[in-house]
Amino acid sequence: MVFARERAGGRMFRSAVLPAAASWVRAVRPALVVGLVVAGLAFAVMHGSTDPWLFGYYTLFGVCTGLMAIISRGVDDSMRQALAEQLAPFIDGASADHPVTLELKASAPRQVRAAKAAVGHALEALYNRAQIDVLRRAQMIIAAGRDAR
Template sequence: MTWSTREIAELSGSTVKTVRYYHEIGLLDEPDREPNGYKRYEVRHLTRLLQIKRLTGLGVSLAQVAAMETDTDGHASIFRAIDAELEATVERLLDIRRELAALSRPGASPDVPTGFGGVAEHLRDNDRLLITIYAQLFSDESMDAVRRILEENPTPALDERFRDLPEDADEATRQAVAEQIAPFVDGGATGHPITLEPRASTPRQAAAARSAVGHALQALYNRAQIDVLRRAYLIGRADGDARPARD
């Protein structure tokens, strides 16, 4: 028994256009033709179409299907590569589901990274934007340290003093605010020092991450606030160097 192009396409769950395309790229042999010029497909054509459909349904590309015809020893490596891609896709989907679940909880905010929903209401817009940038550039461990400080050591009065610091704040005011903030930078007041480790895998990427943070700080905070953060960092580092090491 033989079939026309339309019939073989319907039997294989394909389309006439697809069958013709497989002929063009060499995946499907051309069938014999009847005296009137019509193609007549046989069982071997149907089984080939079903094989291609099964492989492409598993994620095998048409180029890989073609390669499998000439390299029978490479089948396993193709399937392993596709399985690894699927595993990575599954992990990404699981991450998405976890984030969606977190965003579905009461009080969660899409304006801050996952895990910061509990402190979002106390953050101003520029703080939210900076944390969003941090979450992209720095490691999960770094962000956990930031989140713990915000959750476990709320300092609303100090936060407001820093946020309301005018750009023309005098030297004494800047130094006083910096000294108040410093213990939270080096961990002396919290037990959780903040060490921002870039996610980057190369020195160039790490440098780009730190440069991006510098630009973000300049865009989101005024010069007095940036100066206070710089002073707090230097004070915290000096205090950390002077603090005796723990056993």
């Protein structure tokens, strides 16, 4: 279970670092380079090697996997489902330990629609389509598990 959480967290981490770092630069090509370099360095730092050659290898590997992610334009459907299945127990456990209620309190239906639209735009700004799909699938797995209980 712990290994599955670590793999799922690692996939989400790698798919979030590159676009976040690339957003620091406006021009497309420099943004790509900055995103790849930062993601590669973050990958190497997360592996905690003190050997410079191994650190360089991890950095190069991180840059190459970042390029593969860009070229493939995300992950396939089976990978999204597998990731959602690995993330669902972690999300369910975290939400049980720290419950959050998102009840919109508005006096008019128009305000509720505006609030939901704002939350939707925020999610689209923070996550790419594949990440949102994985989170949606994980939520469906959690809901199905609660209905079965």
